[in-house]
Amino acid sequence: MATRTPEEIRRSIESNRAELALSLGRLRGEVAEVTDWRKQIARHRREVVIGAAVAGFVIGGGIAALGGIMRRRRR
Numbered sequence: 001m002a003t004r005t006p007e008e009i010r011r012s013i014e015s016n017r018a019e020l021a022l023s024l025g026r027l028r029g030e031v032a033e034v035t036d037w038r039k040q041i042a043r044h045r046r047e048v049v050i051g052a053a054v055a056g057f058v059i060g061g062g063i064a065a066l067g068g069i070m071r072r073r074r075r
Contacts, residue, residue, distance in 0.1 A: 033039070041048050
């Protein structure tokens with residue numbers, strides 16, 4: 001097994017630190033972009049509107065169905 005000199009080990013550690021700092025900076029940028037919900041909504045406006053319409057239809061239908069069930073029970 002080849003042994004490294006202390007100076008080689010120090011250079012390797014510094015190189016790894018520099019690479020880690022760059023990777024961390026890139027990751028922070030990507031996380032900030034992904035978690036920007038306003039930008040995501042603007043980018044996927046059509047899908048959001050369709051999803052909201054479907055959710056409203058389902059919730060409205062569920063409320064109407066419960067109202068009908070309650071009316072039938074009172075009779």
